[in-house]
Amino acid sequence: MMQTIVEVKDLNKNFYGKEGEVEVLKNISFTLKEGEILTLLGPSGSGKSTILNILTKLLKPTSGEVNIKGTIGYMFQKDHLLEWRNIMDNITIGLEIQNKKTPEAITGIENLLKTYGLWEFRNMYPNELSGGMRQRVALIRTLSVNPSILLLDEPFSALDYQTRLLVSDDVYKIIRNEHKSAILVTHDISEAISMSDQVAILSKRPATIKGIHDINLEMDGERTPIKSRKVPAFQDYFDILWKELDTYEN
Template identity: 45%
Template sequence: MEELITFDKVCLTYHTKESETPVLADMSFSVGRGELMGLVGPSGCGKTTVLSLISGIIRPTSGKVLTGGMAPEKCDISGYMLQKDELLPWRTNMANILLGAELKKRDKAAARQKALELLEKYDLKGVEKHYPDQLSGGMRQRVALIRTLVLAPQIILLDEPFSALDFQTRLQVVNDVYTMLKTEKMTAVFVTHDINEAISMCDRVAVLSSKPCHIKEIVDISVFKGIPPAERRISGEFVRLYDKILTSMQSRTEQTWNTQKNTPATSNGSAGKNLQ
């Protein structure tokens, strides 16, 4: 499989006037074209930072990030889907969908045509004339995803996109978004703190630890390849994978940190069940 995202020994330190905070340490992983990679980890561990590096908003302190074999800021091939859909209430849904195309000065007629095709394909035909407030939470998220897809990104970055939705809506939207991402053959990185969601949607899930963030384990979910979230959830395998990821999240990684170089001095990852 062609590698579309590559992290090679990436370290990131946020600098403020008073202090330096090492956030990511020695992170290496790759995501293949068409793959859906999940990132799970505690709040504040560095998940959004990983997405910002992929999109090129920030650059690593050391190591290399590549998207499509290039520095992300040079190729602009990623699009975002955020927790809040950020649809502007005073614009129609179509005007919202075309906002990115306007800002990026893309061909508006072509973007409009693509938007109409996607709206029809994903059961939203006719909503282009309406306003976001007239849509359900689930429909709003699908409109937000279409706004991103219209820009034809190669990579979609999803930053906890469902956490503002109620439970029932969430189950449905997870299914819808999965179908849209797979139908459009997108490569995606999906950040969540919900293990259920990660197993429901992803092909692989990276378990992250905090202070500083590194990958504890990458769990393979390929037994569910091509199977939609609603069917995954009722499979016995789901419980086994849930337990595997939970165990990994709770395991203590014994690590002495070399703060000078922002690299691990020793690393004895343990698979124990100790809470951090």
């Protein structure tokens, strides 16, 4: 039986400003099991990124419980690569900050670069890479400190459609091959279905969870996001999630 490594229970978050108190999250509850990918799917401004910021302790919840078993790596919407550092130096920056840049850690990074087709680019600079390759570098940088849980905040949103599909395939394979658990934030229904084991639907603000759906896509061979989009059940899931999302309500 898979272990629960993230448990969020009755999470509430209010912000305070000039116009008074704003309720952003209301009684949010979900779990992430070891080895799974959970997607938080909701309209823009529904508090998806706020949940991730609470998981990383960048924000404190107003009330509720958050229990995490493991370490977290955060992959942002933008790659945030430093243009004056080459690819290898960008990837090792987290190790430098944590004072963990050991020979063993460098060997691990070198193996990741070789496995995922980035080795020959290690001495190049970010402006010499495509957007898709920059995102792969950003993921390897996130993995360099060996987190057990990955938080992915709309990591493909800055890419064109074709590149987005290809990079989502790459990221999915890396997550699976490296035996990581992940929480993905997106407002793209197709992306959520193709990447996930579970999809949690968030309402408009104040965000509540309207439903959590298991995604079971049977296919021949290894599952990938691109192959997932071709499975007949994919459209059934799309219709269910489309109807449940507040984005399309009048």
